Amino acid sequence: MALTTVDHSALKVNQTGIIVTVLVAFLGSWAWYRPLLVLIPLLAVVLLLGTFAPQLALFKQLYFKVLKPLGIVKPRPVQDRPEPHNFAQGLGGVFLAISSVLIFLPVDARTALVTAALGLAIALLVAALAFINLAFGYCLGCQIYFQLGKRGLIRA
């Protein structure tokens, strides 16, 4: 499949956005204002929309429209394929959507403690994986994409 140019700075800004949003939701809801948890379903929507319509990818657009023109973040174009990165982003969006359902599941108070904790844990894991990608360049979603392609489950 043909390679194209992917600006890796846009990916890094996206990962930073994911980490910051989850941390604000987590720490903010813990220490200050519980409704901040609504940031998690919003983030899920942003990631899923951005996967299928790149022009709606909030953090990438922030990079392309603001951070890059102002010279705050320098571009880093790399010969690459965007599909694995989109796949990873979509996977993050799916897990955050599951997390949101668990957090806001209308159940009795005792069960809600369990489901909300599980939902938050999933959101934290998504943020942890985004951090690993940002800091060490290891993209778990890309590896899953590679493994699925190797098994012929997707056209990688």
Add this chain to the structure above:
Amino acid sequence: MSIQVWALAVAGIALLAAAGVEAVRSARARRRAVGATSAPAADPYILYFTGDNCTVCRTHQEPALAKLGTVRVDKVDAIVERELADRFQVYTLPTTVVMSADGRALHVNYGYAPAQKLDRQLAQARNGTLTMERTATA
């Protein structure tokens, strides 16, 4: 305890479990790495597993391989050559395998392997002072 504390505990346990599973899988892959291929050569050479979607391959691994000079590098598309990739338990890209001149796999590097490391492994392969060493750096 608040839900946040429980969430932290669950996420921490999940991360530790994932790290443990990865360590076990990596160790098993190293044990099962095959010791021979059908490509004898005059000098030690490198099997380089890559793929179209591997960014680190292009940005890091290929420049590192280029630094090795005249060493033979057999590039293998891990998706197209699935059988060969499975034989070396390739679960991450890039993966590099240092082969002896008579076609034995001597070192398997899962993840990016710097030029210095490959150079050292090739030197060991030339001197015949090697042990079966495999490392996971992904």
